[in-house]
């Protein structure tokens with residue numbers, strides 16, 4: 001029996017064309033669709049597989065605005081049992097520290113054996129929340145895991161490192177963050193999508209978690225986004241014609257004199 | 263007026279979109295060449311609930327509304343038409359016949375395996391001498407003891423050659439015909455006297471098979487009379503009303519895909535030193551495509567919404583069927599035009615879509631028949 005918490009975030013669709021909002025600190029949300037963060041999808045899948053094998057429960061935790069409920073219900077449709085949504089407006093505008101602090105309050109003391117999360121959220125790509133949450137809980141953590149085995153009170157996790165892989169064993173409870181390759185997330189089945197409407201999604205406020213307004217969201221954040229800019233557009237490439245030997249010489253010349261990279 | 267799509271249908275749509283892009287698009291060229299959908303893909307679609315989505319949970323369905331079903335077919339329609347031509351006739355026509363016209367015992371027996379995709383359904387109304395004039399069918403059913411004996415031929419029955427369950431519409435009273443003389447029967451593969459004739463060679467829809475079905479003293483047990491004797495025509499008309507929404511939804515999805523491919527092509531194809539998208543001639547084609555798609559989409563959603571409210575949709579369904587199918591043909595023609603020579607080539611999906619789209623104006627009631635239905639209602643109601 002494993003009681004598993006999975007942290008999920010809703011992020012802009014990978015297919016969406018993003019632009020910067022007028023205040024230059026956020027992306028423009030009008031007209032784009034949002035999805036369950038792809039790394040979190042792996043975390044949800046792994047949690048459900050562990051539950052299917054060993055029994056137990058899967059509870060989804062999500063900090064995000066009202067629209068994020070769609071990501072939560074997607075996880076419930078995949079097979080998670082219930083969810084806790086930190087949806088209060090006061091949670092908004094925070095940083096990795098306030099997110100981890102709020103999640104810790106929601107998760108601690110509920111006899112979870114394991115927390116699974118994505119390696120990072122593809123929107124701001126900081127990759128900190130899983131590790132910070134583990135620190136706050138005082139639990140061991142393994143990040144960017146591509147293979148996970150849980151036996152009794154021990155979890156053995158493989159992580160990819162440069163040129164090889166590392167195997168880390170930790171004692172439960174622990175926090176594990178998912179890397180691509182951990183599994184192939186399932187498509188939610190249509191009847192399960194419909195049934196997920198009836199699953200419990202508890203909405204919690206900072207007060208419910210024993211946090212004051214100053215400890216969450218923008219008010220509690222230690223850093224704030226000062227500016228956001230799109231990546232510079234790529235300029236047209238240069239085609240260098242001629243015999244291979246001449247062309248190679250020209251390329252080297254340009255790399256040295258023009259691009260100044262060699 | 264609220265145009266928000268319910269959250270569960272956004273999730274459904276996203277799932278189908280991902281499935282289309284990840285599982286169906288990569289094999290659609292192969293399906294075109296081999297004229298066969300791989301069985302493992304059919305199995306996967308069955309497991310995801312594609313074969314039973316609009317039916318109640320108690321029968322193993324997904325409990326999805328007509329709007330949800332339309333959104334599903336819109337997403338599915340983006341890929342090769344053979345996929346929606348596997349699912350829609352099974353769901354909208356065959357399984358719906360059982361759901362709308364069947365007795366409780368028939369629903370309990372047939373709906374769960376049909377919803378699970380374990381038993382594939384076909385809907386057999388059309389005959390060599392009865393296409394648009396469906397009431398003119400000649401297939402006879404006569405009661406002999408506790409059995410019904412069917413004799414006749416059905417033409418162009420989608421999934422007919424692979425179906426496990428065929429809903430066959432037959433004449434039980436020559437004098438009554440549409441007014442109580444037509445009865446539907448549930449015929450299972452293997453019933454004595456039922457066999458599949460020629461499988462048709464078509465303009466398009468490769469991977470989807472239509473076939474002739476032959477009934478030669480075919481024996482059907484009394485309990486396989488769908489609902490009551492004489493109710494067949496009414497069931498068929500109700501089923502076809504609902505089916506038209508699905509056809510329109512698929513047309514919208516297919517056209518949207520062609521629009522997107524055309525935009526991409528127009529932005530990348532360079533002639534006269536610049537992308538062809540810079541020419542107003544191309545821009546206007548794209549704008550016309552988008553306008554017609556949006557109109558058909560809104561008509562589809564509204565008709566689905568009316569259906570879900572339990573309102574009468576006969577005129578709406580006829581309008582959206584005719585409008586969306588003609589829209590799809592206009593869009594396909596422009597997509598070929600924008601692509602130029604490459605749009606005419608087999609190696610590219612545009613040519614396939616152009617052929618596949620043409621059927622939409624013919625089956626499930628030709629567009630002339632739709633206009634007859636619309637006009638009849640207009641002249642009766644006066645507005």
Ligand SMILES: Cc1cc2nc3c(=O)[nH]c(=O)nc-3n(C[C@H](O)[C@H](O)[C@H](O)COP(=O)(O)OP(=O)(O)OC[C@H]3O[C@@H](n4cnc5c(N)ncnc54)[C@H](O)[C@@H]3O)c2cc1C
Pocket residue numbers: 351385386387388392393394395417418419420421464467472621624625626627628629630631
């Ligand atoms: C690929 C494919 C799949 C099919 N799948 C199925 C299936 O699963 N089940 C099934 O039962 N059938 C199926 N059909 C049959 C389809 O529904 C018929 O082809 C359709 O209803 C038209 O009938 P018809 O072909 O006999 O044309 P006809 O009825 O002969 O019509 C020929 C032309 O005359 C026009 N016309 C006829 N009557 C009138 C009138 N009164 N006023 C004005 N114009 C008129 C028609 O609009 C059409 O343009 C399928 C057909 C095809 C091609």
Ligand SMILES: Cc1cc2nc3c(=O)[nH]c(=O)nc-3n(C[C@H](O)[C@H](O)[C@H](O)COP(=O)(O)OP(=O)(O)OC[C@H]3O[C@@H](n4cnc5c(N)ncnc54)[C@H](O)[C@@H]3O)c2cc1C
Pocket residue numbers: 531533534538541543544599600601602603604606
């Ligand atoms: C079956 C077949 C047989 C053929 N046989 C021959 C042959 O025997 N000999 C031969 O030489 N060629 C042949 N062709 C090539 C044919 O002539 C070209 O396909 C045709 O000229 C269009 O060129 P394209 O396909 O490159 O389209 P593109 O020129 O890329 O055009 C794509 C689209 O952009 C539009 N467009 C382009 N420029 C403008 C503009 N300035 N303003 C507005 N719209 C514009 C076009 O009208 C078209 O809609 C053949 C093609 C086919 C499909």
